[in-house]
Amino acid sequence: MTFRSHMDIALEEAQAAARRGEVPVGAVLVSPGGEVIAQAGNRTRELSDPTAHAEVQVIRAGCSMLGSERLPEHDLYVTLEPCPMCAAAIGFARIRRLYYGASDPKSGGVAQGPRVFSHPQCHHVPEIYDGIGGDAASGLLRDFFAARR
Amino acid sequence: MTFRSHMDIALEEAQAAARRGEVPVGAVLVSPGGEVIAQAGNRTRELSDPTAHAEVQVIRAGCSMLGSERLPEHDLYVTLEPCPMCAAAIGFARIRRLYYGASDPKSGGVAQGPRVFSHPQCHHVPEIYDGIGGDAASGLLRDFFAARR
Numbered sequence: 336m337t338f339r340s341h342m343d344i345a346l347e348e349a350q351a352a353a354r355r356g357e358v359p360v361g362a363v364l365v366s367p368g369g370e371v372i373a374q375a376g377n378r379t380r381e382l383s384d385p386t387a388h389a390e391v392q393v394i395r396a397g398c399s400m401l402g403s404e405r406l407p408e409h410d411l412y413v414t415l416e417p418c419p420m421c422a423a424a425i426g427f428a429r430i431r432r433l434y435y436g437a438s439d440p441k442s443g444g445v446a447q448g449p450r451v452f453s454h455p456q457c458h459h460v461p462e463i464y465d466g467i468g469g470d471a472a473s474g475l476l477r478d479f480f481a482a483r484r
Numbered sequence: 485m486t487f488r489s490h491m492d493i494a495l496e497e498a499q500a501a502a503r504r505g506e507v508p509v510g511a512v513l514v515s516p517g518g519e520v521i522a523q524a525g526n527r528t529r530e531l532s533d534p535t536a537h538a539e540v541q542v543i544r545a546g547c548s549m550l551g552s553e554r555l556p557e558h559d560l561y562v563t564l565e566p567c568p569m570c571a572a573a574i575g576f577a578r579i580r581r582l583y584y585g586a587s588d589p590k591s592g593g594v595a596q597g598p599r600v601f602s603h604p605q606c607h608h609v610p611e612i613y614d615g616i617g618g619d620a621a622s623g624l625l626r627d628f629f630a631a632r633r
Contacts, residue, residue: 380553383548383552384547384548384553385576385577386535386543391535394535395535398534399532399533403532404528404533405534419568419598419600420568420569420570420572420573423567423593423598424535427534427535427569440605442605443605444572444600444605448603448605449593449606450598454597456592456596456597
């Protein structure tokens, strides 16, 4: 599988989240061998859990599977720039590479605002690749919020 | 109960975390009526969950109890300055007042580094009171890390 198809799975998770009335963001966790070991879309409303962002869910699932609080050599694909909560969790989990789609000027915490990875308080910085599938991801978000207005 | 005794409970949770081999941080969630509705210490190792910081645990527990992803008018007491993950979660949960003990130059995300509450990407900023029981909290951390060296 290529990074493009991993992001396709993340986009499908984002679409499924939108159908559940959740903010459409999806994430995929990939093992060192290239296998998808967890995939999720936002479920903050369904689970009554403000931490149930897609990224946190796949990190928690992967760590639970491995019996470890760290996921070295694992890569994470997410349709939207992570918020500061998710960025910090990605650092704690020692994710190797972070691929994300659309940038998020309103709530992002990687390339703007808190820039979580750009301070010495962050003990692990992943390699970061942005803009992958970004148009599809931001289109989903735009449609979702337009429909709610 | 006064805020001092709420922080005492958080300190007891931090001490219990240290006895479990977890970084000694404790948190308490207080309802609008002043009742402790959740208390927790770090359990990242025990649960193999890098997001299982004390603050995230009490927020998840409180939200689950209320069936809501928000905890308006609730206050959170934590022995250490929250990291950026927890600070962002506190914002998402709409916590009213954040009381914390020791400042955390190494990993903190409130008064230093990412300063999560100081950017427009943070949609809710709690009232923040720092330094409450800070000496006891930092003493716990110092002893814990000294014993591991």
